[in-house]
Amino acid sequence: MTIGLLILSLVAQPVWWFGFIREWVTADRRIRQERLTFGSAVYSDKYEVRHFVLLSLLFGLIGSVISFAVGMTIPLGWWLIYTALAALAIILGLGARLPITIFVGSVVLYVWCNSIGVTQQLIAPMRQFSFSGETVTLGNLIILLGVALFTFGIWLKKIGGRFASPKIFAQKRGKLIAGYPFNELLVVPMLVLVPGNFLSAHLPFWPVLSLGGTTVTPLFLPLLIGLHLTIFKQNPKTVFKGLSKAVVILSLFILVGGILSLFVTSSTLIVLGLAYLCYLGCLISTRWHDRKQSFWFSKVDHGVRVLGIKPETPAAKMDIQVGDIITTCNQQPVSSETNFYEALLLDPTYCHLKIQTPEGDLKVTETAIFDGAPHEIGIVMFKD
The missing domain is CATH 2.30.42.10 (PDZ domain)
Incomplete structure (x- = not known):
């Protein structure tokens, strides 16, 4: 019964369906462009949709098992902010461009709301509905960011450059060159624990757990994983393999920083800021290294x-x-x-x-x- 209800909540997850529709539209647009440019599609199957469904569910299953094993607890306020931003980003077409920015931005927004008392003001009248105002250590969110980046690195290593679909561009002097866009998105449905029993208070059949004397409710977090990057001067497989390695190494440092933040709470925002800057550095370095090459696909x-x-x-x-x-x-x-x-x-x-x-x-x-x-x-x- 409990497992069935959790699966039902996954099926009803709107952000996942927004991502699915986005990948379907992306695949259709790519196939039409290939047929217009080359007379027939380079890849006639919608591999973006296949990757989205299979890898989202696979990573979601693995992430959920790990999350439950370590008792990953996140604040309800942050869950609401992140879910709203993730849905908005996908609708606006920015889901694959800004996944980590959305994560970091949601944490900063949550901290700011807490600092001015907005979160507590919202939670106070909701306590009658069994919403919990209990705070959660922000170090958990740093660890979750490390998990997201590790997943991103593994995902990129698995599919990055495997489907090198060319797109023709015209330079300033009219010379035609080919570029290789990578534009895919995952919405990883990862089970996390949120303090309170706000769902079971109105839905008695909803599962409720006890963690260290605290009542928690399992919810699916729609974790965004994605990248939008066009390669012009190198073999796409080589580029994404290098980026994948850099991101995985960075994720391990962030996990260590997250564990440190559990004990030294004042270091949380510092670790978050450094993690984000290093992530941007990986992307900028990859793009810069590609642009400085003398070779063109011309x-x-x-x-x-x-x-x-x-x-x-x-x-x-x-x-x-x-x-x-x-x-x-x-x-x-x-x-x-x-x-x-x-x-x-x-x-x-x-x-x-x-x-x-x-x-x-x-x-x-x-x-x-x-x-x-x-x-x-x-x-x-x-x-x-």
């Missing part, structure tokens, strides 16, 4: 640039990477999409390529292709 005069590889196609089985330049196809020099497919037709069942990597190395790769359908080889390139 058109070339001799050969054709590989912008993407469609899954489950002959190209996916070949030794081809995003950014490579195909110089010859079936022993014929190529310099455009038209040249490339004309060369493929010389041998409609086989493809032999000579390739130059972005580093200048040369390699040869070959594979069988679909008979009579050279356009289905699966290599995405600039259109003529």
